[in-house]
Amino acid sequence: MEQEYIYQRIATSIADQIRGGVLKPGDRLPSVRMLCTTYKVSMNTASRIYQELEANGLVEAKPQSGYFVTNLSFVDIPLPEVSKPVLLANNKEPKEIIRKVYSNMGNRSLTLFSYSTLYDDFLPVMKMKKEMLAASRTLVNGGIEYDSVSGNLNLRRVIAQRSITWGGSLMEEDIVTANGSMSAISMCLLALGKPGDTIAIESPCYPGVFQLAIDLGFKVVELPTDPVTGIKVSALREAIDHIDLCLLISNYNTPMGSCMPESHKKEIVALLDQHNIPLIEDDVYGDLYFGNQRPSCCKAYDKTGNVLWCSSVSKTLAPGYRVGWVAPGKYKEQILRQKLLHEISTPGLMQEAVASFMRTGKYDKHLRKLRHGLYENYQKYLNTIITSFPVHTKINRPQGGLSLWIELDQRIDALALYDLAIAEGISIAPGRMFTVQEQFQNCIRLCIGLPWSISVDQKLQRLGELSKQLMK
Amino acid sequence: MEQEYIYQRIATSIADQIRGGVLKPGDRLPSVRMLCTTYKVSMNTASRIYQELEANGLVEAKPQSGYFVTNLSFVDIPLPEVSKPVLLANNKEPKEIIRKVYSNMGNRSLTLFSYSTLYDDFLPVMKMKKEMLAASRTLVNGGIEYDSVSGNLNLRRVIAQRSITWGGSLMEEDIVTANGSMSAISMCLLALGKPGDTIAIESPCYPGVFQLAIDLGFKVVELPTDPVTGIKVSALREAIDHIDLCLLISNYNTPMGSCMPESHKKEIVALLDQHNIPLIEDDVYGDLYFGNQRPSCCKAYDKTGNVLWCSSVSKTLAPGYRVGWVAPGKYKEQILRQKLLHEISTPGLMQEAVASFMRTGKYDKHLRKLRHGLYENYQKYLNTIITSFPVHTKINRPQGGLSLWIELDQRIDALALYDLAIAEGISIAPGRMFTVQEQFQNCIRLCIGLPWSISVDQKLQRLGELSKQLMK
Structure with a gap:
């Protein structure tokens, strides 16, 4: 709590300097390390300061060169409005x-x-062709036999290892693979919802999500969403008694491009957990940060297993491979049942190829x-x-x-x-x-x-x- | 109608000869061609005579040598009983x-x-490894991009071509690919059923089917099933007013191994069509006939598009590839929607590999x-x-x-x-x-x-x- 107070206070003071014109568009800001020395804070706290400023659109990180006061927030183009959907409107699917x-x-x-x-x-076409060839050699019997219901072990292991990049601490047994992120989300909705349930989503929202929800007989509640910080926490709090499920694209969502600040993620995870409302988190864009550090996930703040973290390589590497996964927390048994019932298993070969691409550092380079x-x-x-x-x-x-x-x-x-x-x-x-x-x-x-x-x-x-x- | 009468009459007379001891266990029967000459019937009719006798366990075809009076029906081991499930029993999932x-x-x-x-x-492990390598070369960009929602064109084309082997006349646009047969069945159930609906199935039945149905909130009605001829048509007729959907494994089902005779297939397709009850046909074992001719499918008798024919290569070639499909008849739009919502698309690479294996004759050889x-x-x-x-x-x-x-x-x-x-x-x-x-x-x-x-x-x-x- 003490640390959080410090990073917010420093971020606010830098924001004030930008808004007050002390720092001007294009100005270079001190490095994370310099911030540590100046304010006598940890690397972690210093990073959070810039995350907060980035999330607010005041600062941008340029790859390999550092943080700058953004130009974009100062050109004569305003941000889109915060959306104002009606709370309990009838669903009119377009x-x-x-x-x-x-x-x-x-x-x-x-x-x-x-x-x-x-x-x-x-898309790294040639590299992935090579990886597929290698995978067909290394995988037992070239992946011709049924994979386990949980999915390819090497993939689950490397996804677990990579969870530290967003503040997670997953183990391989925490993950179930899926045919892409939508298939993971489909398993979550089938496992946790029933017709008549109400699901809260961002507004605007990726249409696949509300179409699937409506098709399964759910009521869809769109909540006010900010183009910078994502869903309004206050709106979620007000709607909380009306909802049974919540689905959020936490980082760089589509279509608005918003990224929830750490503090919002933490608050929403706590709020939903308190009301026993499962949070399905779609993090399919999280690896596509323009700055120097990957944003965290809601799952990083999940202490009770109430967050189902879904992602895939469809937006970063190979949409056609249909390689995705979910870390379903305390709902793992229900998710495994859905996977067994609807799919039996996922193709092991593409999972092995993606796992190897990640394990050998090629994914990070890409x-x-x-x-x-x-x-x-x-x-x-x-x-x-x-x-x-x-x-x-x-x-x-x-x-x-x-x-x-x-x-x-x-x-x-x-x-x-x-x-x-x-x-x-x-x-x-x-x-x-x-x-x-x-x-x-x-x-x-x-x-x-x-x-x-x-x-x-x-x-x-x-x-x-x-x-x-x-x-x- | 005339032809049908002829094949049934001749089959009955041969059956009588076997039962009466005129033809003895192990006796070789005339070839299909000889049958044509003897009885002055078409090849088609002659084939049906043996299909009927095979279905009744009286005759067996030995690959590359012809038809014989079966030994097995004469050893001292009786067939299992026709099942006698209770019509509207409460579902107790095991x-x-x-x-x-x-x-x-x-x-x-x-x-x-x-x-x-x-x-x-x-399983042809080495052959399929080669096929995968070739597919990654021939497929545009190695299949890294999203496939179309309908699925790989080459696969749909060759499945359509092969439909003549079971009396079908499918076109490539009649087919939607899926992640294995269970995924196809899942799409059918999601598209056509709603919670509270009743689905009729064989008894005993593959557990994946009733688990999925129960999970989706359907009531499951098991119908009496004969170990040789499959579901009792009379039982289906009696239950017809209680059911909304019907799912049958028409050929060599599991666990009973029964194969529905042509006449039953035809009758059931007509009965269900008349009552507007969609028939989901799982034909995943149809290519695994021991005799000389593949059994037909219910889909072959479908004049109105009411049969959704599902199959895959999971029981014949490569379970781990998750390559399946459905010919959904008049329900195609609903099935495409389900596929888009739950999967977006299927991996193109495995589909291309299987398509090529089929197209070049290697599948038939296998x-x-x-x-x-x-x-x-x-x-x-x-x-x-x-x-x-x-x-x-x-x-x-x-x-x-x-x-x-x-x-x-x-x-x-x-x-x-x-x-x-x-x-x-x-x-x-x-x-x-x-x-x-x-x-x-x-x-x-x-x-x-x-x-x-x-x-x-x-x-x-x-x-x-x-x-x-x-x-x-």
């Missing part, structure tokens, strides 16, 4: 919009800003390059958007992940923009896709998974022009 | 027994008669060898069981598949036998595992997926001795 947008998934004749996935040079590339991409995308889009455009400032959340002038109908854009070979995701209420009609999500190119630049400029047309 | 038996899955220090899977030489091996295995297992087990033992006579269903003397408690056997390193599946009612207490399932060896022989003999002990 089926038709989702169907329309997803019908072009994988259609590479279009410029695909619409899907939260990596393309081309961001991630460093990927994060660097995504950060550059993000800056370039943002610059073109800022210069091309109409006035009154609001843009999020994610500190990681793949999502740009753009709130356009109220007069612009994102569905009309979608139609204009798709006719010119540009696929975008309209805001209405990400909610079961009538909101975000003037919002769009653009993903930065397409590596930068002249064509990407031109298509973004064209999107800006089309938006301007719609304002008239 | 959770603890299943947990106990499945806890040893993959434990090769035991002799595993308990699981319906192939071991060792029955199946020929496998069927021959399983048939030999079956005869050897049966001979040892017949000579080692106590009096009053009844055994099924499957014409394909992996399951021996053994009904022991009423005094023998299969759970006690399980405990004695496991203490000696032998794993068996007690009958109570396969039902949600109190029945089959004196039954066990033994699978023939372990290739024959002196050790297998000794363990089977030991099982017989242990059974004898329990009679005292």
Whole structure:
């Protein structure tokens, strides 16, 4: 408690210096080590100071060079609004919009800003081919036999080892593998919910989550969400008596790109535990931080096993391999039952290949390059958007992940923009896709998974022009 | 209708000759071609005559040599009883027994008669390693990107082509791939059922099916099932007003090994269609026929798209690859939605490898060898069981598949036998595992997926001795 007080106090004083103009956009800030000496705090506390400032969009870390006062928070582009969903609104699933947008998934004749996935040079195709070949040699009988229900031991072991990067202390037996993160989430919902239950989610939210919940007969409650800090803790607290389950994308969520500060994570874990409401945490973007340190997870604050931490390599390495996992805490037996009933087991070969890629340090090397590339991409995308889009455009400032959340002038109908854009070979995701209420009609999500190119630049400029047309 | 009448009439007259002793055990029967000439019928009709006689256990086909009057039906061992489940009994899931038996899955220090899977030489390990390597070269980007929701096109195409072997006429767009057959079945149940619905299944039944159904909140109705011809059509007809869904393992089901005759398949498809009750058909053992011709599927008689035909390569080629599929008929959109919601997509690489193995004829070559091996295995297992087990033992006579269903003397408690056997390193599946009612207490399932060896022989003999002990 003492330590927490210190890091918050120092972060606030630095924030004040930035807001007061003592520190200016682009100024270099002291290194974490220097912070330790200056304020006589531990490395851990010093790191937390910058995490807090990053989460608030005041500071950005540039790979291999240190922390800087962010430019972006000072350009003339405001952040999107904190969402204001209605607490107990009827669920209106945007089926038709989702169907329309997803019908072009994988259609590479279009410029695909619409899907939260990596393309081309961001994926280590040759390296993973080699890894698959090696895995088919090292795995007993090339993985032709059923894997155990828990999943490949080497993968579970390396995921457990890597949990220290986000403050976890998992053991291999704490993990159950899945066919990607959505399959892990599906097991969680099947295991813990029943028709008629109510699930609290962010607003806006990844549509796969609420579609699955609605399909299973749950009621979906969207809660106010901040583009920087994620779901409003106060809103969750007010809704707490109405909900049976909670699902959050804690780090760099899609579509808003928010990252929950440590203090929010800690508070939410305690709140939900106190009310016996399981927290399903989707951490699929956590490794894609632009700064110098990975954000923590809610699971790091889980003392009772009430958090089910789900993740995968689908957003970082190999979407097509369908390698994901869940650390289900005290719900492990229920999750194993779901896996046995719906899948029996997962393919051992891809799990072995991913495990080996992680164990030998290749994954971390790949991630460093990927994060660097995504950060550059993000800056370039943002610059073109800022210069091309109409006035009154609001843009999020994610500190990681793949999502740009753009709130356009109220007069612009994102569905009309979608139609204009798709006719010119540009696929975008309209805001209405990400909610079961009538909101975000003037919002769009653009993903930065397409590596930068002249064509990407031109298509973004064209999107800006089309938006301007719609304002008239 | 005329043709059907002819094949049934001729089959009955041959059956009468066998039962009357005109044709004796081991006698060779005329070839299909000779039958055509003799009775002036088509090849199709002649084949059906033998299918009918095989299904009734009177005739057996020996690979590459023709049809013979079976010896087995004349040894002093009766068939197990037709099951007599109570129509609307409360579901009592045998959770603890299943947990106990499945806890040893993959434990090769035991002799595993308990699981319906192939071991060792029955699996083409080296060939599939090569196929995986080739697939990672031919597939775009080695399968690192998301596959389409429908699944790998080459796999869907070759499954469609192969549908002629069972009387189907599928097109590639009729098929959706899945992570094995259970995953396909899970999608069907999630898409078509809701809590409170009633599902009709065979009795005994593969436990994964009723566990999944119960977990989803369905009521399970077990129907009387014949060890030769499968579910009683009359029983299904009587129960028809109580059920919302029906799931059948049509060919060589587990644990009973029954294979539904053509006429039953046709009748059941029509009956269920008439009442708008979807039929989920699990055909996972259909390629494992001991005779000369693959049995047909219910799907072959489906004129309205009411049959969801599910299958996989888990029982024939590569359980660990998790490659399965469903031809969902008119329910395709619902199945695609389930796949997208729970899985997004399936791993393209294993699907490509299996597709290539099938397309190049290697799968058929493998199946020929496998069927021959399983048939030999079956005869050897049966001979040892017949000579080692106590009096009053009844055994099924499957014409394909992996399951021996053994009904022991009423005094023998299969759970006690399980405990004695496991203490000696032998794993068996007690009958109570396969039902949600109190029945089959004196039954066990033994699978023939372990290739024959002196050790297998000794363990089977030991099982017989242990059974004898329990009679005292």
